[in-house]
Amino acid sequence: MYSEKVMDHFMNPRNVGEMENPDAIGEVGNPTCGDLMKMYLRIEDNIIKDIKFQTFGCGAAIATSSMMTELAMGKTLDEALELTRDDVADSLDGLPPVKMHCSNLSADALKAAIEDYRKKHQ
Ligand code: FES
Numbered sequence: 001m002y003s004e005k006v007m008d009h010f011m012n013p014r015n016v017g018e019m020e021n022p023d024a025i026g027e028v029g030n031p032t033c034g035d036l037m038k039m040y041l042r043i044e045d046n047i048i049k050d051i052k053f054q055t056f057g058c059g060a061a062i063a064t065s066s067m068m069t070e071l072a073m074g075k076t077l078d079e080a081l082e083l084t085r086d087d088v089a090d091s092l093d094g095l096p097p098v099k100m101h102c103s104n105l106s107a108d109a110l111k112a113a114i115e116d117y118r119k120k121h122q
Helices: 004-011 059-072 077-081 085-091 097-120
Strands: 024-029 036-044 047-056
Touching (some): 036 097, 047 077, 047 097, 059 085, 059 097, 077 097, 085 097
Antiparallel strands (some): 024 036
């Protein structure tokens, strides 16, 4: 049911944990299942220099967040805003359709964190 890449990111999530003194935090809940996601960003010159996540979510939420942090790392804020749940699912060689909503969490938390940063730095 799950690709090898999903299993790898679920078993060995990248960039997981809390960040000290982040430049921005995005926190969202998934209305479908009630799971929660927090994403932390360190930003320099409009570029994501570091990114971490924490989640109370299912295995697919963990795997998609892990992949999202890898996709977003090193991107400009505008490039990161373009990342969608489909980019994440494609990078993981697909997700079962019933689990696609789980990848919303990482995309929404990343967007919320970028909005948080932009609010603070307007
Ligand atoms: Fe809630 Fe996957 S079931 S994020």
